Structures are given as C-alpha cells and as structure tokens.
Amino acid sequence: MLRGLDISDMLIIDRLELGFQPGLNVLTGETGAGKSILLDALGFVLGWRGRADLVRQGAEQGEVTAWFDLPDGHPARSVLEEAGLPIEDELILRRVNTADGRKTAWVNDRRCSGEVLRALSETLVELHGQHDDQGLLNPRGHRAILDDYAGNAPLLSKVRKAWVDLGAARKAAATAAEERAAIQAEEDFLRHAVAELDKLDPQEGEEAALDTKRRLMQGAEKIRSDVVNAYELMGQEGAERHMADALRWLDGAAARAEGALDAPMAALNRAMVELDEAMSGVADAIEAMSFNPLELEETEERLFAIRGLARKHDVAPDDLAGFAGTLRGKLDALDAGEAKQAALQKAVKDAEATYAQAAGSLTEARRKAALKLDKAVSAELAPLKMERAVFETQIDPEQPGPEGQDAVSFTVATNPGAPAGPLGKIASGGELSRFLLALKVCLTQGQSGLTLIFDEIDRGVGGATADAVGRRLSALAAEGQVLVVTHSPQVAALGAHHWRVEKAVSKGMTTSTVIPLSPPERVDEVARMLSGDQVTDAARAAAEALLAG
Incomplete structure (x- = not known):
C-alpha cells in the first residue's frame, strides 16, 4: 500500500509531500493543474519508462521518494530477496534525475537498477491511465493478461x-x-x-x-x-x-x-x-x-x-x-x-x-479461463449501467510458438445483436472506460497489497453512470487502496480522502501543488466541478447532497 510520495524539483513541482491512506483517494483540479505530473513522478520512482524532461527548469536535479507498507507475505519481498536488498516492513524507493539525464535509484538506502524498480512496481502498483492502449487495449498483450488471470x-x-x-x-x-x-x-x-x-x-x-x-x-x-x-x-x-x-x-x-x-x-x-x-x-x-x-x-x-x-x-x-x-x-x-x-x-x-x-x-486452460473471465466481467458491467453489453474473450488458432498456438483478443458488443469487435474500436469513450474498469477489477482480484491507480477512468461519462463508476471504485477501494485522478464530481464525492491539485504563477515561474481538503473545502471543490468557475449556492447544495451519499 502506498503511504507517501515526496517530490522535489520535478516538472512544475517545487517541493511536495503527500500522505495516502487506505480506501479511495481522489485527486481533482482544473485541466492542466498538474494531476498527471503526480503520476509521472510516481512512475519515475517506480522505474517506468516515461518522459525524459522531468527535472524542473533551473534545478540541478529532481528527486522522488515513495514509501509503501510491506506486510509479511507481500510479493515484493521475493523481489527484494532475489536482488539481495534489505527487507523491512516499510519499503522506501528513492530516485534522482540530474539535469543532464542521469538517473540513480535506491531501495531502502541501497543502490539498485531500474530493472529492480520495475520488478518491484509490478507487485506494488497497477495503473490504468489515459494511455492504456499500451495495456488492456493492445491485443498483443491480451494472451498474457488471460494467462495471468488463469494462473497458467x-x-x-x-x-x-x-x-x-x-x-x-x-x-x-x-x-x-x-x-x-x-x-x-x-x-x-x-x-x-x-x-x-x-x-x-x-x-x-x-x-x-x-x-x-x-x-x-x-x-x-x-x-x-x-x-x-x-x-x-x-x-x-x-x-x-x-x-x-x-x-x-x-x-x-x-x-x-x-x-x-x-x-x-x-x-x-x-x-x-x-x-x-x-x-x-x-x-x-x-x-x-x-x-x-x-x-x-x-x-x-x-x-x-x-x-x-x-x-x-x-x-x-x-x-x-x-x-x-x-x-x-x-x-x-x-x-x-x-x-x-x-x-x-x-x-x-x-x-x-x-x-x-x-x-x-x-489451450484448454485458456478456454476455461476465458469463460470465467467473460462471466466475471459481465457481472461487473451491470452495476456500471452496461447490463446489455457483451464482453467476450475470443481464442483463435495461431501459428504454434513458444507461447502456444492461440491468438487471444478481448471483444465487446455494446448491445445484444450488435456485431462484436475489438475493445478499443467498438466502445465509445464512456463505454470504454467502464469496460476497462470492469476488466481491471476482475484481473486484480486476489492480488493483495496492490495499489490501484485510475487516471480519468470516468472520462466521457456523467450523471448516473459516473455515480455508478464511482461506487464501483469505492467498493473496490474497500478491499485495499485506490487512487483516482478524476474530473467527475460524482466520483470525487465518493472518495474517502480528497486532494485538490492547483497551479500558480509566481515571479514568472509556474508551480503545482496538492492540497488535502477538509470537509468544507470538499464541498467547494465538488461544487466547482459541478458548476465551473462560478460556484453557486445551488452547486454547493448539490455538492453536499453528493457528499452525503
């Protein structure tokens, strides 16, 4: 479970320290305020390959530190043992990026490689973001996803x-x-x-x-x-x-x-x-x-x-x-x-x-797992207001190879009788978000100690549908920890912990900061998300109603 994130001199962040909690953590803010920068910084300390220009302009180096709870039996302990790194109840990751592009990483104050960070990240964090076409939407990875789900x-x-x-x-x-x-x-x-x-x-x-x-x-x-x-x-x-x-x-x-x-x-x-x-x-x-x-x-x-x-x-x-x-x-x-x-x-x-x-x-194991996955995703679609949609894992013959003789692809039909097609081509933006959420929920069941991060999973939806998405995220967070970057007031209102990302310009320098919100401040933020720049009494009343559940 992610407990905290400390960021110094990265992109437009001067210095920022965040403490996260179990349950549903939501981050809101206006477009361009820097919400995605937090994910870039987290991805950096986890060894993910991302943008190169991370160091804040004028700084000699940027640094990110993240710390996680590591209970007994957590799969990250096996990674640490294999890498010969100290194993403690708290896992501290620190990574530095100099202005000339050199990167150095530490795990529990011991130097390590980016490969070790990435291996640890697979046991610590599961991300669904705006670029998930490199993950769930990429058919080339569907076979591996099904095999992971099936334990093959x-x-x-x-x-x-x-x-x-x-x-x-x-x-x-x-x-x-x-x-x-x-x-x-x-x-x-x-x-x-x-x-x-x-x-x-x-x-x-x-x-x-x-x-x-x-x-x-x-x-x-x-x-x-x-x-x-x-x-x-x-x-x-x-x-x-x-x-x-x-x-x-x-x-x-x-x-x-x-x-x-x-x-x-x-x-x-x-x-x-x-x-x-x-x-x-x-x-x-x-x-x-x-x-x-x-x-x-x-x-x-x-x-x-x-x-x-x-x-x-x-x-x-x-x-x-x-x-x-x-x-x-x-x-x-x-x-x-x-x-x-x-x-x-x-x-x-x-x-x-x-x-x-x-x-x-x-092949037989994959077919059995596909039926099980299809059934599980269908069960998840109903509370997301997509009870008429059909999700199907197709398994077709393929040239034999080291991974077997099957081609696997996730297909959807948004209405009964409608032709099925690739997940990323058939579903609209809002439908796609819900399909991916349902699929992500099914694929991460049984993974203990994993922090789930959703970057604008609710894009393209609103009203009752957004509320359904938020409630599914809230239910999912009840079993662990979920971080959500959202523009939806319905989703934000269901968060157990709420931060607002703000951007300011001082002396010609743009900086981004993150503010934990008190209950009254949450009302104002949800009202802003409902009504825009002009927060009205009606918007506040609607926000209070949303927060009251």
Whole structure:
C-alpha cells in the first residue's frame, strides 16, 4: 500500500509531500493543474519508462521518494530477496534525475537498477491511465493478461520447454540432412581417396624415416668401395699378415736377445688385438653399407608416393594417417546416415507430439479461463449501467510458438445483436472506460497489497453512470487502496480522502501543488466541478447532497 510520495524539483513541482491512506483517494483540479505530473513522478520512482524532461527548469536535479507498507507475505519481498536488498516492513524507493539525464535509484538506502524498480512496481502498483492502449487495449498483450488471470504459468513453462526441445530436434535433423547431402555430393571422391590412402597406408613419422634411409643408401654407394679397400689392406694380404710375420721373426730371435725383444713383442701383440677390433668394425660398416639396389628404388618410390599424396590433399605427410581417418569417418557417417536420419526424424515427431499435448492443455486452460473471465466481467458491467453489453474473450488458432498456438483478443458488443469487435474500436469513450474498469477489477482480484491507480477512468461519462463508476471504485477501494485522478464530481464525492491539485504563477515561474481538503473545502471543490468557475449556492447544495451519499 502506498503511504507517501515526496517530490522535489520535478516538472512544475517545487517541493511536495503527500500522505495516502487506505480506501479511495481522489485527486481533482482544473485541466492542466498538474494531476498527471503526480503520476509521472510516481512512475519515475517506480522505474517506468516515461518522459525524459522531468527535472524542473533551473534545478540541478529532481528527486522522488515513495514509501509503501510491506506486510509479511507481500510479493515484493521475493523481489527484494532475489536482488539481495534489505527487507523491512516499510519499503522506501528513492530516485534522482540530474539535469543532464542521469538517473540513480535506491531501495531502502541501497543502490539498485531500474530493472529492480520495475520488478518491484509490478507487485506494488497497477495503473490504468489515459494511455492504456499500451495495456488492456493492445491485443498483443491480451494472451498474457488471460494467462495471468488463469494462473497458467506452469502450463506456459511446459509449452516453452517443449517448443525449445522441438526446435532443437528440428535443427539436429536439418543439420544431419545437410551434412549427409554434402557427403553424398563428394562420395566418389571420398571412396577413391580412402582406397588410395588405405593402399599406401602411410604411418606417422614414416616420411622422415624413409628420407633418412634413402640418404644413407645414396651415401653408402659412394664410400663402400673405399672402405672395402681399407679392409683388404688390413687383412690377410695386408697389415695383418705383415704383423704376424714380424712377430714370428721376433719370436725366433727372442731367446738369444737376452730379453731385449720382450717389450716390442708385447706391444706388437697389443697392436694385433687393436687391428682385429678395427677390422671387425670396418666389416660391420661394410655389412651395413651392403643393400639391394632395388631397395633404394623401392624406398624412393614410397617416399615420393607419400609426399605426392600429401601435396594432393594439402596436408603434412605425418597427417595423412589422421586425414584418412577423417575421410573414413565421413564415409561411415554416410553409410550410417540413413538410420541416423530416421532416428532424428522420429525424435522430431516425438517432440511435435509433446509440444502438441502441452499446447493443447494450455489451450484448454485458456478456454476455461476465458469463460470465467467473460462471466466475471459481465457481472461487473451491470452495476456500471452496461447490463446489455457483451464482453467476450475470443481464442483463435495461431501459428504454434513458444507461447502456444492461440491468438487471444478481448471483444465487446455494446448491445445484444450488435456485431462484436475489438475493445478499443467498438466502445465509445464512456463505454470504454467502464469496460476497462470492469476488466481491471476482475484481473486484480486476489492480488493483495496492490495499489490501484485510475487516471480519468470516468472520462466521457456523467450523471448516473459516473455515480455508478464511482461506487464501483469505492467498493473496490474497500478491499485495499485506490487512487483516482478524476474530473467527475460524482466520483470525487465518493472518495474517502480528497486532494485538490492547483497551479500558480509566481515571479514568472509556474508551480503545482496538492492540497488535502477538509470537509468544507470538499464541498467547494465538488461544487466547482459541478458548476465551473462560478460556484453557486445551488452547486454547493448539490455538492453536499453528493457528499452525503
């Protein structure tokens, strides 16, 4: 419940503090006095998107503070908890607008965003104003309004999930079909390439190994004859034979040399051992350099084949094995594609069936809620002097989507037998106000702690009809709090609390102020609303009669 509103330097308001009460609060005043400015200021502190030029001319910044009662269980408490803001029994909203357009907001003295303010406002205030064509008169919002009335949030959640799942299934099937078509277009190439790669069977690192082997064989061909010649010079016909002969001659002479040949003979024996090791190593080298000339040719052929295939497919030689696996995977996908496609199509049909069931349940719930809403609105129209009018919620098939498969629109017929049509086109100004009031009353039933604001809901009506509108507002206010901006004396007379909005010019500056009215002042104000600038005794008498009920 809105308890107060403090406005500083906003539009034509210098400083204004208002305290509101439960019941029906009415604001009256001449046209242009600034009644709508109060709603602009309230909308500003609640985070609503409105006019940009709010700061009073000559002021550095404008500020609005609003405070609300927040009893236990109020839905605003959940918003505060989710936003990590302090939760108290009193909710204080404050918002500042600087002259250069910057806006800053606080909730219970903690900084917050405009999004948080707007989320709070949905739990605090319900507005019906002169621009309700963006709300109840906009057919695009009627489906959401009906769903809110019906409490269809769980069903809507199922439909949205089913729609997302259906979209994912359709996308998967389409993607698989596109991929399979692309593979089919290159099937001949794939099969030829895989066969060619499988036949060659290149291994990782093989190209480098073949290149090394080839270079070794090419080099061995040039040096092997020199190594063989060296081996022969060390062998039986060379150094080995001569060293053996020398040792034999020395051995025969050693007995007569008195030990003089012992050391040379030992050295010669060691040299023969070293020579044997050298000959063994050279022999191994000769063996390693021995190869079949065809082997060099085969090595070169395979090396060139691997390099040629790598160039053909524009990959590194070491990547040929992995590339073959990739191509083979595409062929496997193609071969298995038909079964996979069938499975994906089945998944699409299953998702379609799930969506159809969820959307059908939502449609049924909407139809039941529509009948209930139509009946409730009709009951509200009778005390508003429109007992012959017909309100109907039409539900027509629509292209399926995340919100279901229904188009919802509120239609009216002002007289039995008259053609029904859109709410905003069929009803006249006075009728439209009453239709909207009846609809608003039905839609807000059961919403606790909500302040209802009506901006000139009685426009276009007068006399007994205006009195009927005022009495319905008064009855509605008995269950909570209603604020009404009105030009109707009948409505104003039924208010439990009455303020007059006045505009004055001082030193070339126009300002607006709001004055709470005492009982005698209320008589004068209602009389002014009845008779205009000249308040007569008859007007005062009529005003007293209205206020007496």
